Each structure stands twice: as structure tokens, then as C-alpha cells.
Amino acid sequence: EEITTIKREYPDHILIASIMGDTDPASWQNLTARVQEAGADALELNFSCPHGMPEFGVGSVIGQNPSMIRELTRMVASDADIPVFVKLTPNITDISPAAQAAADGGADGISAINSVQSILGIDIESFDPLPSVCGYSTSGGYSGPAVKPIGLAMVSQIARTVRLPIMGIGGITIWQDAVEYILLGASAIQLCTTVMWNGYGIIRDMKAGMSAYLDRKGYHSPDDIRGAALSHLKTHQALDRSRRMYPVLGTRETCTRCGQCVTACRDGGYQAMKMSIDGPVVKRDVCDGCGLCFLVCSTGSLVATQEKT
Ligand SMILES: Cc1cc2nc3c(=O)[nH]c(=O)nc-3n(C[C@H](O)[C@H](O)[C@H](O)COP(=O)(O)O)c2cc1C
Ligand code: SF4
Ligand code: SF4
Known part of the structure; x- marks a missing residue:
């Protein structure tokens, strides 16, 4: 209902529906059909939620398992008439096989990263982990500026693994952060924490900042700088030690x-x-x-x- 309303009121804007089914593949097919019918322009498969979902065998558990990524993506992509993005988790040793599995399954693009598994802290007087729920807690997803270096590293790895559009996510707070993601291969960026802190108005400021930057550098579009920093990444051994x-x-x-x-x-x-x-x-x-x-x-x-x- 909300998707239909938003598309009716903002027909010129792209609406990407994020879906997360359960362990039954049919639940993903059901959600795909419903959001498509409601008018979504694209889908994002959440294979990366760290909040409780892994306890049910979904969320980031899927994103840590390339064969599950491949099969679920293949199933959804064959049902969907709209582009399918796969959202990957940073809670993995090497994100490259996960990105490759999404590509092999027929994904049209990759979103990365979701939040980083963490424990917020411990109340050293009561010994309660935080946030405390009646004295108990659990791990949760960390986001915001501190995760930007992790997001940048993962986006660069994905860009060097697959030739798919990437939506760069993680700690983007000012327009310069967005430019950094684009320089490492992102085609678009997503904002979460900064919008929660500052409101949607920050998007206008970021667009203005990026636009002025591109003008100053003599570029016409973000396409002109996409991935431009990738060729500057080397192995440790290949760095100039002279x-x-x-x-x-x-x-x-x-x-x-x-x-x-x-x-x-x-x-x-x-x-x-x-x-x-x-x-x-x-x-x-x-x-x-x-x-x-x-x-x-x-x-x-x-x-x-x-x-x-
Ligand atoms: C409060 C909160 C709720 C979130 N809920 C979702 C969600 O439902 N689905 C999802 O894919 N990512 C979710 N995320 C992850 C964000 O989309 C994003 O991947 C992550 O926070 C890193 O970006 P950021 O540093 O800009 O927040 C959530 C993040 C936060 C902070
Ligand atoms: S150069 Fe060293 S001593 Fe001087 S202000 Fe900086 S930190 Fe302090
Ligand atoms: S003087 Fe040299 S070794 Fe010492 S902190 Fe500075 S850069 Fe490092």
C-alpha cells in the first residue's frame, strides 16, 4: 500500500523495495510478486541483516553463504521484471565470493555494506551489556562514520570482482564521502545514519557539494570519475619502498x-x-x-x- 502511494505521489522518483524472506524460498518469491505489483522500480534482497535474523537462518547468514546467495538471487531474478540488487554483509572474511555469487545468480547490481556486527558497550557498574534489555543484550549492527573505511574496502573489492553497478553504503556523512565511494567504483550511494541524524535535507547539500566539485575538476558527470582510484590500489609488496x-x-x-x-x-x-x-x-x-x-x-x-x- 505504501509503495503504491509513494509511486503515485512521486512518479518520477525511483523506489527500490528492500525485501527479506525467511528460509522458505517461496517467501522471497511471494514478496517479489507483491512489491512488483505495488509499483516498485527495483528490488534489493537483504542478505545482510545482523539483527536477530541470523538466529532464524536468514539475514547475514545468507550473505555469508555464496551458494545460498546464488540460488536465491537466481530464483528472484528469474521471477522479477525489475532490476534486482543484492545487499551484502561486511560480516565476512572476504566479500568477493559473495559478490561473484550474486553476479552468477543474475543480480543486476550489488549494495554494500550493511551494518557491522558489534557490541555497543558494557555498563561497568552493573555489568549489563548495552543497550540493556532488563539486564541482557545481544550483538547488533554498527553504522555511521566509523564504518566508512570498512565500506570503502569492501566496495573496492566488489568492484574488482564483478562488473555490476554498485550502490556504496556505509558512513557516508558529507559529499566528500560519496565521492570517495564513487572513486572506488560505486554507481550510486545510499545514506542511512546521516539522514537519521540530520534529516533528508542533507541530500540537497550533498548534491550541491558534489556538483560544485565536479565543475571545479572539469567533469560533466560522476561517470567521469567512477572507479578512478581503483588502479591506484596495489598489494603491499608492490608499493614503492624506495x-x-x-x-x-x-x-x-x-x-x-x-x-x-x-x-x-x-x-x-x-x-x-x-x-x-x-x-x-x-x-x-x-x-x-x-x-x-x-x-x-x-x-x-x-x-x-x-x-x-
Ligand atoms: C537503525 C537502522 C536500521 C536499519 N535497517 C535496515 C534494514 O531494515 N534493511 C537493510 O538492508 N539495512 C538496514 N540498515 C543498514 C543501513 O541500510 C546501512 O547499510 C548501514 O547502516 C550503513 O550505512 P550508514 O553508515 O549510512 O548508516 C539499518 C541501519 C540502521 C542504523
Ligand atoms: S610539533 Fe610536537 S611539540 Fe610541537 S606542538 Fe606539535 S606535538 Fe607539540
Ligand atoms: S619521527 Fe618518524 S618514527 Fe617517530 S612518529 Fe614521526 S614518523 Fe614515526
């Missing part, structure tokens, strides 16, 4: 001689810095180029220099 980065004190005026960089370098394992009357000094022969000192300096006083090793 250069080393050293910190130098760039702006002596801003350095407060707080010693945070020296402490971090000492206890981070390298002992490559010592404090002088003018600020930190680096022992280049000991410096590993780890970058920890840059990270902890709150005044931005250190600048990177590169040298051939």
Missing part, C-alpha cells in the same frame, strides 16, 4: 613544545624524536616514517618531507 617520509618542524611559531609528538614516537616504538629548545628534532636514521607524530600534533606544526632511501 622513499621514506620524515617529519620536520614546519612552523616553529605554532609549536607549543607540548611534547606529544615525542611521547608518541617514543612509546609508539621508534624513539626517533627528541625535544630541543626550538621544538622536536628528528633522528632521520631511526625514523620509520610511520606518521604517528603528524597525527598527534594538534597544531599542525610538522610537515612531511620525502627522501630516497
Whole structure:
């Protein structure tokens, strides 16, 4: 009923119906027929819910099992007259076989990621895991800015595995996050946590930011930059180790001689810095180029220099 109403009121907008059946394949077929009849433009198969569904043998349990992904996708795709997206779980060691299974089953696209399995915390006075439900709890899905690096890694793996459109999801909060997903191969992006925090109005701001970025860079469409960062991903072994980065004190005026960089370098394992009357000094022969000192300096006083090793 809601799908029909929304499509009647917003006929020019795309409505993607997310469905999740149970262990009986017929339940997926039934849902497919119903949302299609109601007017959905595309389907998203939820093979990734971490909230209780795995206890019933569905949700992320399906997304961890390539043969189940393949067979359920094949069944739905053969029934559906509209595009079928498969939503994958990050709660898996390697997402590539799952993406390949979706492609083999006839998916038209892949959505990733769903939320990351987590325990929110423990009340250290009562020992109750959080959120506490009468003293008990269970694991749940973590989302928002902290999961963006996980989403980016998984989307890049999917993009290198299958040639299907990808909807990038996970921690997208500002337009720059969306651009990063597109640079790693996403054709579209989805927002969840940021809309819950800031409202749908944030979409207008993000579109304006992306549009200004593309204009500034001289591109006409996101298609022009899609996947452009993928060729810059290599193995660890293939990275150029012939250069080393050293910190130098760039702006002596801003350095407060707080010693945070020296402490971090000492206890981070390298002992490559010592404090002088003018600020930190680096022992280049000991410096590993780890970058920890840059990270902890709150005044931005250190600048990177590169040298051939
Ligand atoms: C409160 C909440 C409810 C969610 N419900 C669903 C759901 O019903 N189906 C689904 O596929 N994903 C669901 N998700 C996962 C999001 O769609 C998204 O994949 C995940 O939160 C990561 O994106 P984000 O960092 O933008 O929130 C939910 C996430 C949250 C925070
Ligand atoms: S952390 Fe920054 S401000 Fe503090 S001593 Fe080091 S360079 Fe100076
Ligand atoms: S880059 Fe790492 S090893 Fe080098 S000075 Fe900074 S913290 Fe120490």
C-alpha cells in the first residue's frame, strides 16, 4: 500500500523495495510478486541483516553463504521484471565470493555494506551489556562514520570482482564521502545514519557539494570519475619502498613544545624524536616514517618531507 502511494505521489522518483524472506524460498518469491505489483522500480534482497535474523537462518547468514546467495538471487531474478540488487554483509572474511555469487545468480547490481556486527558497550557498574534489555543484550549492527573505511574496502573489492553497478553504503556523512565511494567504483550511494541524524535535507547539500566539485575538476558527470582510484590500489609488496617520509618542524611559531609528538614516537616504538629548545628534532636514521607524530600534533606544526632511501 505504501509503495503504491509513494509511486503515485512521486512518479518520477525511483523506489527500490528492500525485501527479506525467511528460509522458505517461496517467501522471497511471494514478496517479489507483491512489491512488483505495488509499483516498485527495483528490488534489493537483504542478505545482510545482523539483527536477530541470523538466529532464524536468514539475514547475514545468507550473505555469508555464496551458494545460498546464488540460488536465491537466481530464483528472484528469474521471477522479477525489475532490476534486482543484492545487499551484502561486511560480516565476512572476504566479500568477493559473495559478490561473484550474486553476479552468477543474475543480480543486476550489488549494495554494500550493511551494518557491522558489534557490541555497543558494557555498563561497568552493573555489568549489563548495552543497550540493556532488563539486564541482557545481544550483538547488533554498527553504522555511521566509523564504518566508512570498512565500506570503502569492501566496495573496492566488489568492484574488482564483478562488473555490476554498485550502490556504496556505509558512513557516508558529507559529499566528500560519496565521492570517495564513487572513486572506488560505486554507481550510486545510499545514506542511512546521516539522514537519521540530520534529516533528508542533507541530500540537497550533498548534491550541491558534489556538483560544485565536479565543475571545479572539469567533469560533466560522476561517470567521469567512477572507479578512478581503483588502479591506484596495489598489494603491499608492490608499493614503492624506495622513499621514506620524515617529519620536520614546519612552523616553529605554532609549536607549543607540548611534547606529544615525542611521547608518541617514543612509546609508539621508534624513539626517533627528541625535544630541543626550538621544538622536536628528528633522528632521520631511526625514523620509520610511520606518521604517528603528524597525527598527534594538534597544531599542525610538522610537515612531511620525502627522501630516497
Ligand atoms: C537503525 C537502522 C536500521 C536499519 N535497517 C535496515 C534494514 O531494515 N534493511 C537493510 O538492508 N539495512 C538496514 N540498515 C543498514 C543501513 O541500510 C546501512 O547499510 C548501514 O547502516 C550503513 O550505512 P550508514 O553508515 O549510512 O548508516 C539499518 C541501519 C540502521 C542504523
Ligand atoms: S606535538 Fe606539535 S606542538 Fe607539540 S611539540 Fe610536537 S610539533 Fe610541537
Ligand atoms: S614518523 Fe614515526 S618514527 Fe618518524 S619521527 Fe614521526 S612518529 Fe617517530
